[in-house]
Each structure stands twice: as C-alpha cells, then as structure tokens.
Amino acid sequence: MTDAIIVKNLSRTFRHYEKKPGLLPTIKSVLWREWNQVQAVSDISFMIPQGSLVGFLGPNGAGKTTTLKMLSGILTPTSGTCTVLGFTPHERKRAFKKQIGFVMGQKSQLIWDLPPTDTFVLHRDLYEIPRAQWNDTVGTLSELLRVQHILSTPVRQLSLGERMKCELIASLLHKPKVLFLDEPTIGLDVISQVHLWEFLGTYQAREKMTVLLTSHNVHDIANLCENVIIVNKGRKVFDGPFERLIERLEPERSGIIRFQRSELKAEQIQQIAQMVKDQHLEQIDPQTYRIAVPKSDLSTATQWMLKTFPIEELRMEEVDLSQVIERAFKMEAK
Amino acid sequence: MRYHFSILRRAVHLHLLRWSRYRTDVFVWIITIWTTLGIQAIFLSVTYRASGGNFFGYTGEEVIGFFGTALFASGVAESIVVGVIITLNKSAWGGHFDYWLLQPPHILLRILTEEMGFVWYWPHIIVGSGIMLATFPASLWPLAFTTALIASTIEMGLVLLFCLPSIRWGRWDPYQGLWEYFENARSIPIGRSKSFMLWLASFGVLQYSLALEVITGKLSILMLILISGIVWALALLLLKVLVRSYGSASS
Numbered sequence: 395m396t397d398a399i400i401v402k403n404l405s406r407t408f409r410h411y412e413k414k415p416g417l418l419p420t421i422k423s424v425l426w427r428e429w430n431q432v433q434a435v436s437d438i439s440f441m442i443p444q445g446s447l448v449g450f451l452g453p454n455g456a457g458k459t460t461t462l463k464m465l466s467g468i469l470t471p472t473s474g475t476c477t478v479l480g481f482t483p484h485e486r487k488r489a490f491k492k493q494i495g496f497v498m499g500q501k502s503q504l505i506w507d508l509p510p511t512d513t514f515v516l517h518r519d520l521y522e523i524p525r526a527q528w529n530d531t532v533g534t535l536s537e538l539l540r541v542q543h544i545l546s547t548p549v550r551q552l553s554l555g556e557r558m559k560c561e562l563i564a565s566l567l568h569k570p571k572v573l574f575l576d577e578p579t580i581g582l583d584v585i586s587q588v589h590l591w592e593f594l595g596t597y598q599a600r601e602k603m604t605v606l607l608t609s610h611n612v613h614d615i616a617n618l619c620e621n622v623i624i625v626n627k628g629r630k631v632f633d634g635p636f637e638r639l640i641e642r643l644e645p646e647r648s649g650i651i652r653f654q655r656s657e658l659k660a661e662q663i664q665q666i667a668q669m670v671k672d673q674h675l676e677q678i679d680p681q682t683y684r685i686a687v688p689k690s691d692l693s694t695a696t697q698w699m700l701k702t703f704p705i706e707e708l709r710m711e712e713v714d715l716s717q718v719i720e721r722a723f724k725m726e727a728k
Numbered sequence: 729m730r731y732h733f734s735i736l737r738r739a740v741h742l743h744l745l746r747w748s749r750y751r752t753d754v755f756v757w758i759i760t761i762w763t764t765l766g767i768q769a770i771f772l773s774v775t776y777r778a779s780g781g782n783f784f785g786y787t788g789e790e791v792i793g794f795f796g797t798a799l800f801a802s803g804v805a806e807s808i809v810v811g812v813i814i815t816l817n818k819s820a821w822g823g824h825f826d827y828w829l830l831q832p833p834h835i836l837l838r839i840l841t842e843e844m845g846f847v848w849y850w851p852h853i854i855v856g857s858g859i860m861l862a863t864f865p866a867s868l869w870p871l872a873f874t875t876a877l878i879a880s881t882i883e884m885g886l887v888l889l890f891c892l893p894s895i896r897w898g899r900w901d902p903y904q905g906l907w908e909y910f911e912n913a914r915s916i917p918i919g920r921s922k923s924f925m926l927w928l929a930s931f932g933v934l935q936y937s938l939a940l941e942v943i944t945g946k947l948s949i950l951m952l953i954l955i956s957g958i959v960w961a962l963a964l965l966l967l968k969v970l971v972r973s974y975g976s977a978s979s
Contacts, residue, residue: 463826466830467829467830468826468829468830470972486829488832491830491831491832492832494830496826496827496830498823498826498827500823501823501824501826501827502823502824503824503827505742507746507749507750508742508745508746508749512742512745515738516738516742516841517831519734519735519737519738520735520831520832520833520838521831521832522731522832548749
C-alpha cells in the first residue's frame, strides 16, 4: 500500500508581539516591538497509507490544527517537508486542491445567507464536477446524513449539527482522495455525533478515502481509527495502532471478584489476605475485591481464581480510554 | 478561460439569489446610491457655476465629462473589487480565507466570486455612461470608454494595494479602522463627513484626471496602460506575498 501522506521533520514557528496595556506602551509598540517565537509544530514525522483512517490527537495547543493546515496547504512549513498524494501542499496546485477536502469544526465554508444547495452548486463550478456526478453525490450524501429536508433552508437558520453535516457534504462533493477533519463534532450533541461518525465510517470504507481526523471524543476515535498519532507541545509522542497505545499505557486489566464468603475456607481467606498484602487484590467490601493483572496473564489468572476459590461473580472492567488518553497527553517526545 | 467565466457566471447568479432573497436591503441601498448621485450632481453644478465654465483650464463640457468618466470607471471598478473590500477583512477574521486557499480557482478569482458589486454600482455605470455620451463628441466615445476602463483597472489595483495589507499585517478591527475608513470613503463618496473630498483628493484624481488628459489628447493612452500595469504588478506581487505568508493557525 502506498503512502498518501508523508511528513518528514515538519516544523512551524509563529511569532507574535507582546504589548503591555496602556497608552504609552501602545505608542511604543508601534515603533519598537518585543517579538515572541512560538514553536507550534516541532520536527514531526509520520506516514499515512492510502485509504486509512487515522486519528490525530493531542491536548489544546498541541499543534494538531497547524499540522493539518500545513498538510492541506494553507500554511507553509518553517522547515521540513510534507507530501500529500505526491504533491507539495503549500504549492497549492489546482490538481492537488481538487483531490483534498477539509472540514474545520469552527469555521464555515457555506454561504451564510443562502441555502446549502447554493454552496453545493458553487462547488460544482469551482471543482468542475460533472452535473450527473454532482446530482448523484448530493443525493447520496444528503440521504446518508439525513439532511434532504434542510437543503433549501438558509444556512443561518440551520442548527449546528445540520450545518456541520452540510459542511461535510460540501467537502465531499468532489470526492476527495484525502480528507482532513479538524474537530468536526465540536459543539454537537451526542446523537449528531453518532450520526456523523457512523456516516464517516461507512463512507470512508466505501470510497477508500484517506482520512486524518482530530477530535476530543476519544471513544469515537477508538471506534473509528485503527491508528492514532498523538502530539503534545508540537512534538509527536506516539504513532501506531490504538491497541498498542493501550498496551503501553494501560498494561494491566482489572476486574471485580465477588467471593462466596460462606464457602470460603480458613486457608483460602488467608490466601486472599496475602494477595491483598501483595497488592494483587484491592478490597472493596467484605466479599468484593478488585483484581489487576497484566493483560498477558489475564487468562491464566482468571482460570486459577475460578479453580481455587468459590466465586459468585467475576467481571472484567473495560479499559478507561479517557485515562489512557490523559496519560498519553502527558507523554513526552523521545 | 471557460472555467473562469463559469465561476464568474455562478458568482453573478449567487448575487442575484441574494438580491432576490433580501430585497429590502437592495432597495434601501439603491435609493441611497441614487441619492448620493443626485447630491454629487448638485456639487458638480455648484463647482461648474463657481468656476464660470472654466475649471483648471478645462471647458465646462470636459469637466462634466470628467465627472461622467469618474462615475462610469468607478462603477466598473467597484463592481469588481467591492467584494475584495467587503470580503477580505471579514474573511480573514471569519476563516473563509482558509477555505478559499484550498479551493481550485486562483485566490483573487475566488475572492471576487464571493461578492460582486455590480448589483450595487450599476447606477454609477448607467449615469456615468449617459454623461460621457452627452458631453463628449461621438468621435471621442471609443477613446473615452476605453480610457475610462483602463482607469478603472488602476482604481481596482489601488484598492487591492490598500486593502490586502490589512489582512496579513494590519488586521484592522472590522468595526473601526483605516480599512473601513477607506471603504467608506470609496463606496459612498458623499454623505459620510467630507469623504467625497477625500475621494477626489486621494484616489479619484490620479486615474480620472489622467483619463481626462488622454481623452483631451494631452497624454498618450500608453502611459495610462503603463500605470495600470505597474499598479497591477504590485497588487499581484503583494497578493502572492500575502498568500505565501498567511499564517493564521487559530482553529
């Protein structure tokens, strides 16, 4: 499989000036300014194979949006290189622009005072989409996203969820090979989020489109993306399958064990007390304990427990993805 | 070329859609434009009488012709670049600029597509053309209109030169700032303080005086073309620099 996106040592620095409040500093700042450098993205490298859906995660200010903007060609890198579909994005060649799409959760490309259809028609001309293909795509996408009924309503009268679905349609009309999604579910309610992710999963699998998406909803990323890239303070801290991230940051699996207390023999009670002492078990109430074992030992440990003790209930807990991500965000680049 | 025309045609179509949807705004605007034209005609009449039909060495017809040329050329220029003036600043703040950079057309064409000014400025073009036809002899009509069109390209270039830096380096406050001052001064020449005088003194005089010089045979039309070429070269260079260094990373 060839790589749709290749990023090598990509960096982007911004500079901004600082001014103290007051009239005198304002006048002074016109003539003499104190500039600050901000390293938004620092020496990031990764590759994304064609047709894959990759999550791009990081805390606020980690450099996600800046990276997406460089990959789409809006921003020029300060140093390093990136190629998308064999093009250098910031050269902004027309052939390149026709093959990418970008949805920004906090920005709109729809014409505010006209219905979404008018923006779609404008995009038909901008991207030179054949009329038959345009009709077909608008029909299919609006049906999949359940927005047929609002296509004639001015954008300013749509809800945020409806608007975002139309933004997505506008970005997909020309059937891009690479789609960048920057927090497309920001501000959406749970149902709208589910609709959007369901649609994205189905559409991406059908069209074999390469998707790079950022979201603060970890569960959605976990459900949708096999691979994730995590950035923090402008640096890449993880790149690989989500499972591997979980293995690395949450190597233990925990579960709840409820013993049949009346059936426990003295020697077994002693054994349990020893396990608590050794921190293999954590007591919750007189007959309930939490067990935590490495994932590799999970099968052996549960079998041994079931064989050795009279057990009323044994229930394994789901990995807390939010905690995994919280830890991931604290990771430092090597 | 066919691609560019199809985009412009779509822009006009979208503009008419907006026009039909927000009729009241359009009517109010057109009344304002006709009123300002009327006030300008009174101003011209007073100037003409005060100068006794001789204004800086030009005859009365030539002075009125100058007014018609300025009106026509200004209408053409504003019809095309008013979108730039209105749109650039708010697009940089609102995020549209990011999207436009991603779309296939050249950024300038994309900006023009967003807001065509013809809907607002057709009275300038019609009245200006009428005045030119009435005051200049028929033999001068082709030259007069050609010259006015070239002069209008100078105005477009100048407006671009003045407005583009505000996005990249200035980012004037959309509610108060130099950019808006220019916009006000250009769009509604009279009615807002003494902006008509500013208009005459700053933008209008240069290209429309030169146009009058060409029409009256005192200057070669090549000089006007040269100035237009220089202004546009600078404007396009500035646009290139702007797009290249456009650096907003805010989400």
